[in-house]
Amino acid sequence: MRRPRITARGAPGVTRAPLTAALLTTGLGLVSVAPAEAAGATLTVNVAQPFRPVTHVATGGLYGLAENGKPADSTLLPLKVNSLTQPAPGVGQRPNGQPPGGDSLLVSPQATRVGAGEYIRMPDIYPNFPYKWVSWNDWLAKVDTMVRARLNTTSATNIVGWELWNEPDWTWNTSAAGAFSDGWTRTFRAVRALDAATPIVGPSISYYNRSWMSSFLTAAKAANTLPDIICWHELGSPNNIAADIADYRALESSLGISPRRISINEYAATSEVDVPGRIASYVAKFERGGVETAHRAFWYEYGTMNGLVVNNNQPTASWWLYKWYGDMAGRMVTTTPPNQTGLDGFASYDSTRKIVNVVLGNDSGTNTVRLTGIGGLGPSVQVTLQSTPSNGRFTAVTAPTTISTSTYTVSNGEISVSVPNMSATSAYNLVVQPASGVPSYQQRYEAEGASVFRAQRLTSSSASEGGYVGRIDNNTGTHSTDSYVDFVVNVPTARAYTMTIGYANATGATSTQGLAANGGAWTTVSYPPTSAWGQFGATVSKSINLQAGYNVIRLAKGSPGFSGGTGYAELDYIQLT
Template identity: 55%
Template sequence: MHVNTFTQPPPGTQQLGNGATHPCCDGLQVAGKVTDAGGQQYLRLPDIFSTFPYDWVSWADWESKIKTMITARVNATSTTNIAGYEIWNEPDANWTTSTKNDPNAGSYLDMWTRTYRDIRAIDTLTPIIGPGASSYSHDFMLSFMTNAKNTNTLPSVAVWHELGDFSYQDVQAHVADFRSIEDSLGLPHIPISINEYASPGQVDQPSIGVHYMAAFERAGIHDAERAYWYEAGTMDGLLYNDLPTASYWAYKWYGDQSGNVVQTVPQSYLDGVASYDASRKQVNVVFGGDSGSNTVKVNGLSGLGSQVSVQLSSTNTTGRTTNQTAPNLLSTTTYSVVDGSITVPVSNMDAVAAYQLLITPTTGATTYQQTYEAENATVVNASRLSSSTASNGGYVGRIDGSGDARTDSFVDFLVDVPTARSYTMTVKYANATGANATQGLAYNGGGFSTVTYPPTTAGWGNPTGSVDVTVQLRAGYNVIRLAKGSPNFAGGTGYAELDSIHLQ
């Protein structure tokens, strides 16, 4: 599914959420599986408590818990995917309730400041995220960010929740307001995580997921996590008995998008997200939210030829406790491209279902994705950057960290290949050091080999170099890591920027 980020309980969790009879899903215990899926994790520290709202005891108890949790993470030297510590969950709604039995607990802002400093006394490297508000409030966020600035306890990622019915309608306005708060305080813009979204009545509707995808893409959200309303171990309703539900297919279509996300313009209740992959000559449109007969107009198709093949599929409208083994293939139709556009009629739409248009040349698309852009991969302790000379307009630079699992720099490519065999992997890169640079190469958790990048002459940000290596991949999904630093790797030499990999 090409996952991005999870919010997980901390080491030693005692949380018994949603009817669970024993704690589960400690972030350090599941780290390997999450890494294998290409994901990062936030550790929600107050989930060390057994109940929600949390049963705060005292500062001595809390600081003892903090010391234990943070020390456990620091000692987990093979874990590379902890993207941040979340100090508290929904403090605007439950801090007073959680601390009602401790008159010395103080205010939430005092707790944030003190706990932030407690964490930094043990771990100076792992990001800290917050505030994790239950909903967006200008006054609350302004107060929080002002205190964080004044106490030098700024979060690395801003976090709040969008949990109301139709809250996707408010995402862009909330992001704009938060950016104005940052500007008013003279602060740089930081990534935003909506680490709980969708109401309990809507979270299992495939089209609602599509509405959120569209809103998050337009607003530039860094990551977003479906709310944990129901049973653990189900990807928050995307799986039932370890098999897909209807909503799963909407998220899989979205995860399968490659190349560039392109602009979508919603019409009434109909909305969606779309991508164009120039290397595959494929357009992937995921949409939904309206009923009856509608049309989807797709522009910019001249590069696919005078005719295109359009595959239309749908999800069911069932919820989290009903499996859907595969999408419903509704039609495969050839359309003539007129002035770079086609218009696809979609009849008998259900407002709860999600739909996909997969558009390819009539001559046929490549049988599998061969080019994977570094900027679209899992990028850890490095930076996604833009360049007109990079394929797809982006690349990954500042891949500089090694020697500590919390700062190791690497890029994980989640690739999908049709058969188990040896593949030639071409790595496009830039190396302006004037000398050879090296990185480690590993796949599917295996041992590392070394990739050598001879110097390039066009300067940083201009990935004109390429090297070929051989990788032995299994059929289906594989994780390929290119690393300056990583557990079980001594570390690369020099510096290199990554543009893409190509498998053939």
């Protein structure tokens, strides 16, 4: 059945999943309201059940950056921006009637400074939406120009994907261009003829549609043009996410396709994107679903990170939700909501500092967070509860509201925390730590939680927090293939720090990587040989000068300005003391 659909630019289109009870139509448009929920709902957080590293998968945005450093780095670094979808080089797209902006190659230096990867949305070379097809000669010439521009821009080290088209389920002109499956194949091959390494992203349909996806995957598999990263949009309700992901995985398996990485490259409707409580539900479901990246939909002007800042880089209420998310470290731990439609949240545990962070929302009244598996925090814990309201995108919120700070006795490894008088539109943050106190600042940063470029996150029982980064192999002197890891760190004062690096090197000889902070001068790190790959315990130390506040530290096998590392080394963590 076909229904009016919400799109990321407000354009008329075709089907989205039916609007749920969580979205009611008014004379002013769509307004988010709380779903029906029994009083006293409980969100269970099992701290003893980690399931993935903290990588801030949902801190991303469609057209999040504008040229000329907007928004400011200082507003982005605390959020640990994972990735962005930006318009094609030479952008012609005029979203929401604005002039063209956000050119992926022009914003790349800023995205790199804050540790964010970029997908390039290729059809945004066209000015109109829905895109107006010209001809195959025109399109393939544009593809050639875009790919060559990226390959020739040596400062653009952070490009992690080519998105070949956007919302083809209703923007592709079949009568003029032929079937999309054939168009996908021609475009895929045109990109691969010039760039054999950068992942290809698609099909970027406007909502998850099993039948459409099945036809696309079947054709792409037959043509040997399967995307490296599968993507679609979730615009209108987080309630569909778990079922959509599960259905996609089943479809993938039934077609004999190896598991693809998943990107939800636009999420949240206009009525939801500035509602922190609603966004908490989206993020929770993306984390549990194993999504690799998720990007806030673009409803507004460029340069605000999709409405997270206003009035010359002042934070909105939603910024604080993403700041809480950015503060998470270690591993994401299992959260179990009462159902898919109401109270929900996501949580992390940093075992090196013994801090649990929980962000929740999407329900009203007095609800409960039950934390289990926290015996390692000691016999009593301090619990701080904060909130951030739903004040919209034009209201600055200088700080979250602290509701309470309390001490709880841990019984059988658990506590239950009451969250009184919740608003369904607000988000809430619980910080749980030993009553005896924690280190004054984060010192250990896991490699698998850093920004990883052309390398791979892996697991090992001997690694800190169970994960590490390996296959940091590329040193080609080419910005589009070199391998490196960027750590976004936050330190209290400007001075020299001792940086300890946990590593493995089973080459049998000393290996080297480059080390640089904030794009500065390179030094060399030497890694003596260790007994085996994936077996950790060895460390090396270097002195590094850092500025007060946020810094980006790069360890590289290959990177622009660096002559290249020798041998190979796997990274477990860095620790600053």
